[in-house]
Amino acid sequence: MVVRRIEQVASRRLAVKFADSNDHAAADAASADAPNADPPVLVSDGGTDRPTPTRTTETLLNPNPLTDLEEVQLLDTTLRDGEQMPGVSLTPADKVDVARELDAAGVHVIEAGSACTSEGEREGIRRVARGGLDATVTSFARGVRSDIDRALDCGVDGVNLVVPASDKHVETKVGSSREEVVETTVELVEYAKEHDLWVEVLGEDGSRADLEYLERLMGAGLDAGADRVCYCDTVGAAGPERTAEVVSRLADLGPTSLHTHDDLGFGVTNVHAGLKAGADTVHGTVLGVGERAGNVALEEVAIALDRCYDVETIEVERLYRLCRRVSEVTGVAVPPNKAVCGANAFAHESGIHTDGTLKDGTMYEPYPPETVGRERRLVLGKHAGRAGVAAALADHGVDVDEDELREVVSRVKELGDRGKRVTDADLLAITEDVQGRERDRHVELVDLSATSGGNLPTASVRLRVGDEERVASGTGSGPVDAGLEAVRAALADESGGVDAVSFELDSYHVDAITGGTDAVVTVAVDLSRGDRSVSVSASDADITRASVVAMVDALDRLSELGDGEGGDGESADGTSTSTPVGSADD
Numbered sequence: 001m002v003v004r005r006i007e008q009v010a011s012r013r014l015a016v017k018f019a020d021s022n023d024h025a026a027a028d029a030a031s032a033d034a035p036n037a038d039p040p041v042l043v044s045d046g047g048t049d050r051p052t053p054t055r056t057t058e059t060l061l062n063p064n065p066l067t068d069l070e071e072v073q074l075l076d077t078t079l080r081d082g083e084q085m086p087g088v089s090l091t092p093a094d095k096v097d098v099a100r101e102l103d104a105a106g107v108h109v110i111e112a113g114s115a116c117t118s119e120g121e122r123e124g125i126r127r128v129a130r131g132g133l134d135a136t137v138t139s140f141a142r143g144v145r146s147d148i149d150r151a152l153d154c155g156v157d158g159v160n161l162v163v164p165a166s167d168k169h170v171e172t173k174v175g176s177s178r179e180e181v182v183e184t185t186v187e188l189v190e191y192a193k194e195h196d197l198w199v200e201v202l203g204e205d206g207s208r209a210d211l212e213y214l215e216r217l218m219g220a221g222l223d224a225g226a227d228r229v230c231y232c233d234t235v236g237a238a239g240p241e242r243t244a245e246v247v248s249r250l251a252d253l254g255p256t257s258l259h260t261h262d263d264l265g266f267g268v269t270n271v272h273a274g275l276k277a278g279a280d281t282v283h284g285t286v287l288g289v290g291e292r293a294g295n296v297a298l299e300e301v302a303i304a305l306d307r308c309y310d311v312e313t314i315e316v317e318r319l320y321r322l323c324r325r326v327s328e329v330t331g332v333a334v335p336p337n338k339a340v341c342g343a344n345a346f347a348h349e350s351g352i353h354t355d356g357t358l359k360d361g362t363m364y365e366p367y368p369p370e371t372v373g374r375e376r377r378l379v380l381g382k383h384a385g386r387a388g389v390a391a392a393l394a395d396h397g398v399d400v401d402e403d404e405l406r407e408v409v410s411r412v413k414e415l416g417d418r419g420k421r422v423t424d425a426d427l428l429a430i431t432e433d434v435q436g437r438e439r440d441r442h443v444e445l446v447d448l449s450a451t452s453g454g455n456l457p458t459a460s461v462r463l464r465v466g467d468e469e470r471v472a473s474g475t476g477s478g479p480v481d482a483g484l485e486a487v488r489a490a491l492a493d494e495s496g497g498v499d500a501v502s503f504e505l506d507s508y509h510v511d512a513i514t515g516g517t518d519a520v521v522t523v524a525v526d527l528s529r530g531d532r533s534v535s536v537s538a539s540d541a542d543i544t545r546a547s548v549v550a551m552v553d554a555l556d557r558l559s560e561l562g563d564g565e566g567g568d569g570e571s572a573d574g575t576s577t578s579t580p581v582g583s584a585d586d
């Protein structure tokens, strides 16, 4: 996989010889034999007899009709419903961290947890409530007074009071009757209001409730002083029509929120149906974490409202950062094709898409990646075309002529055909081979030992750095972490092209190639310094060794790239870079 930032590419692609030559005809002819290569030009730019467009470029980029949605508020329940996801458990510190990110993004209400759960949970809620946030901080409370008392103990601003709404919940789950539930709801709302709490009444399983009864129950809650009610599609069973039917009836009673789940894949659709039907607040979780198929993803709601309907909810530029933080604390991996925050949400590989994207960044994107705090990436694989490969090489400051480029493209495709990710290191190694160049490595791993038993995982590395050998050790949360610390320590006093301290590990990904405990693993890392980034992978039966080899190789490759200012193949301190050679896994 080759990762690049496209702005650099645009300014540096002229370094590629065929582009310099301006010989487009030759370039087109050369690409014609490759099915996924960059397409030939099919229409001319010229012509004066086109009709005058009636829509502006901006409206054409957003083809959606504006609706009469005005203000929509977001209630985040990552720290409560999201945390109910099997395997997810947040410490008080994690909760505070995520709450701060949510608050910085401008989320209106943060449901910090469920005060009845445990002492640790209450401590987390307490710390969020006392964190001086702008958001309204609430606790989930079941329909019992003691839950409201526990929420009060935590110092929250409000409660999300859940009461059973469907007969299944009223009769089978809580063994009660409709009348009794209405009475209890009224008492609890009055109790919470007497204690100055903001109150939202949630009718659990409301999408499967008898509508007349749901109206009676929610109406009673509002009459008792609740600030709002919430339509809950607890098991994600409703479609947009049912959502609109129920929500329009509730919204006639008072302010209405939406709480939708994604079991049928209707999470976001139902939010839009519910907003059109009169709701004004959306519950969601970051990344859609939550029970079963999860809740509606907050970031998807925010970006869709922003882009399609011009409705601003929270600061969308903070969405990616927020998603990464939640992924880190929950341990939930983000699928690469996830909207907004997936690794591929703004990545382009096929020759046709890459070529179009290099001509106009918005060609294959509904909105620019910067909108949500991200960057566009061009990735090489078996669908690569000449323009993408040429731009990637230009980004690495490597000049190729047309014949060399053709050969590099063909070898990149071969590698992709073998099911391999094509990293920057792969691309550079291929190019070096095609050009008959030898790489003079600046940093190389000579030896590694790591121990993971005991309390403190430790690793020692022996590196060759230029002409000298260096030995260093490090400790970390595990042997991989310790190995990387040891590498940093070995390079800490480096004054030349490699300064391990100023690099960022942007992503670290492990794949087991075979299934057993003796599996060979491939570790892929993306490393960056300033606006330079490089992707490298390494394979080994030992995960620590694969990780450290990949890291060292990435550091070495980055030292060749310099600081991104010059693009002339000089390293950060202006010395000549070494000649590129092979990747760690080839």
Ligand SMILES: CC(C)C(=O)C(=O)O
Binding pocket: 081, 162, 202, 204, 205, 232, 233, 234, 235, 259, 261
């Ligand atoms: C009870 C509520 C709000 C809930 O989590 C759900 O319906 O999924």
